[in-house]
Amino acid sequence: MTNTNLKTGRRLQQIEQMITKHYDHIWDCCCDHGLLGFSLLNAQVAETVHFVDIVPDLMTDIEGKLQNHWQGSQQAWQVHCLDAAELPLKQLAQTDKHLIIIAGIGGELLIEIMRALLPLCTSDQIEFVLCPVHHNYKVRQFLIAHQLGLINESLVAENKRFYELLHVSRQSLKALSSVGSVMWDFNNPMHRKYLDKTIQHYQRSTQNSSVDAHAILNQYLSLKKNTRAAI
Numbered sequence: 278m279t280n281t282n283l284k285t286g287r288r289l290q291q292i293e294q295m296i297t298k299h300y301d302h303i304w305d306c307c308c309d310h311g312l313l314g315f316s317l318l319n320a321q322v323a324e325t326v327h328f329v330d331i332v333p334d335l336m337t338d339i340e341g342k343l344q345n346h347w348q349g350s351q352q353a354w355q356v357h358c359l360d361a362a363e364l365p366l367k368q369l370a371q372t373d374k375h376l377i378i379i380a381g382i383g384g385e386l387l388i389e390i391m392r393a394l395l396p397l398c399t400s401d402q403i404e405f406v407l408c409p410v411h412h413n414y415k416v417r418q419f420l421i422a423h424q425l426g427l428i429n430e431s432l433v434a435e436n437k438r439f440y441e442l443l444h445v446s447r448q449s450l451k452a453l454s455s456v457g458s459v460m461w462d463f464n465n466p467m468h469r470k471y472l473d474k475t476i477q478h479y480q481r482s483t484q485n486s487s488v489d490a491h492a493i494l495n496q497y498l499s500l501k502k503n504t505r506a507a508i
């Protein structure tokens with residue numbers, strides 16, 4: 278698949294780098310033009326890469342590209358024009374290993390999709406890589422409340438925006454933090470900048486006298502103390 282003409286940016290490349298093992302199924306949910314899925318298909322990191330988006334034209338376009346350019350096995354890909362909240366997970370073998378990727382959508386929509394998906398995840402062999410746009414704290418709180426543990430996390434900057442990438446599963450016993458843990462490298466100026474921006478955001482929110490914002494702000498301020506220790 279060299280003929281897709283588009284290249285993945287830093288954020289999608291970082292997601293790819295987080296995938297360090299082989300899965301039976303990788304679901305590139307909310308895949309848009311399918312860039313990440315094409316790249317994963319080329320990398321052969323799953324038996325089947327599923328391209329999922331709710332917009333029919335996008336899926337017709339992706340299906341056409343795959344039919345015209347993919348020279349590997351026909352079992353290697355499937356295209357689903359579907360709400361990501363309705364993945365057909367129950368139709369597949371319980372023992373299959375799945376990675377569900379949901380990236381590039383707002384945190385609140387991501388939570389709604391996860392709320393619908395988790396009851397469908399009857400097998401423990403399901404991992405998620407999530408990359409919300411905004412509302413990272415809320416997403417993390419949701420995942421913690423639903424007993425998802427941390428596999429890995431990382432922070433990436435692309436087009437002057439910061440993104441948190443979360444690799445989580447129910448099988449992992451490592452606690453997920455509401456404000457991030459292993460992703461932080463306080464020797465990295467980019468990470469310190471992101472923390473400062475996040476603190477400023479919650480400082481503004483406290484002006485609306487939100488009790489939650491005060492509590493959240495204090496957690497990020499505790500991290501800030503660590504940055505001073507690190508540099």
Ligand SMILES: C[S@@+](CC[C@H](N)C(=O)[O-])C[C@H]1O[C@@H](n2cnc3c(N)ncnc32)[C@H](O)[C@@H]1O
Binds near residue numbers: 308309332335359382
């Ligand atoms: C900005 S694109 C993200 C593309 C890619 N995942 C990324 O991270 O760059 C968001 C995509 O999400 C799709 N989308 C929004 N809600 C969806 C849902 N409930 N189910 C499936 N796709 C959805 C949109 O059609 C759009 O193509």
